[in-house]
Amino acid sequence: MKPLNGKVALVAGATRGAGRGIAIELGAAGATVYVTGRTTRTKRSDYNRPETIEETAELVCDAGGRGIAVQVDHLDPDQVQALIARIKDEHGRLDILVNDVWGAENLAEWNVPVWEYSLEKGFRMLRLAIDTHIITSHYALPLLIESNNGLVVEITDGTAEYNAKNYRLSLFYDLAKTSVIRMAQSLAHELSPYQCTAVAVTPGWMRSEIMLEHFDVKEENWRDAAAKEPHFIISESPRFVGRAVAALAGDPEVARWNGHSVSSGQxxxxxxxxxxxxxxxxxxxxxxxxxxxxKPANADGYR
Known part of the structure; x- marks a missing residue:
């Protein structure tokens, strides 16, 4: 069954990680998926990672959907506006918007107080995490609300409940991830009159390409990483949050989640x-x- 046949999705920030997993699963559910990012087979971004948007688009096709790769810097309003104009011209609709742009792992410094943190790195992180999502929503939502029952998913790290009680390792990271949750809540109010839904979704400890590299493992033998970090036994693949988003997109009663902050596990x-x-x-x-x-690492009853 392909519950998303005929649906058009945009996964902003789909080069790797959660964005790639989400794009694949939306494709597996039958959607046409525009996958965006800065790195292509001919040009890498300053992030300097090997994954490309073309690879993601091919994986979407392999899963049974239609993947369309478009190089976009979501900090550039002109590029985002051109992307939405292209989607409108080619399909005349947008049913699902996933704001997943991040790309700031190399800027993160854990447990460094704000007076010691590089302002350049900190503000760059906020721009990548927040400005990109706002710019994309600004241009994409007028098309999305034309469809009625459109869905916006803000991908973040942590739930509203967890982040409200816990310091997220640096002031800038904390602001970045908590702001995205609040963004979903705000969009929920603005979209309600148009029968559209906005939800903040977080993966758990995700086995992204970067995380697997960090532990010197592959998806096939990821459990070996528990020797270095025992709590890694609770980790999940990027496809898990992808299936979470696909489930939301295929739910005719998705409005029940409007303004909520939820995890892939929930x-x-x-x-x-x-x-x-x-x-x-x-x-x-x-x-x-x-x-x-x-407590000692033990995932019994948690997976």
């Missing part, structure tokens, strides 16, 4: 989907009840 319990290894990791409950509580 949505898996509601919609009954699983990660690619057949498990249902509930990372944020694990963090509170096991890791933050200082």
């Amino acid at each position: 949505l898996a319990q509601v919609y009954g989907f699983y990660d690619i290894d057949g498990s249902q990791p509930d990372c944020w409950r694990y963090l509170v009840e096991v890791q933050d509580a200082g």
Whole structure:
């Protein structure tokens, strides 16, 4: 079954990580997916990673959807405006917008107080995390609201409940990820008159390309990383949050989530989907009840 047949999606920031996983799963559900990012096979961004938007588009096609790669810097309003004009010209509609632009891992410095943090790096992080989402929404939402029942997903790190109680490792990172949650809440109010829905979604501890490299493992043997970091046993693949977004997009009653902040693990319990290894990791409950509580790593009952 292809519940998203005929639907058009834009995954802004789909070169790698959560964006790639989301694009693949939207494609698997039958959607046409525009995948954007700065790195192509002929030109890398200053991020200097090997993953490309063309690879993501091909993976979308392999999954059963239609992937369309478009090089876009989402900090450039003209490029974003041109992207939306192209989507309107080619399909006349936009049903799903996923704001996943991030690309600031190389700017993060954990447990460094603001007076020691590089202002240049900190403000760049905020621009990548927040300005990109606002610019994209500014140009994309007029097209999305024409469809009625459109869906906006803001991808972040952490739920509103968790972030309200926990310092997220640096002032700039904390602001970046918490602001995206608030953005979804604000969009929920602005979109309600148009029968559209905005939701903030967080993956758990995600096995992105960068994270796998960090632990010197691949997806096939990711459990070996637990030797370095025992709590990595709660981690999930990028496809898990992808299945969370696809479940939301295919839900005729998705409006019940308007303005909410939810995790991939929470949505898996509601919609009954699983990660690619057949498990249902509930990372944020694990963090509170096991890791933050200082208990030994043990994922029994959490995946």
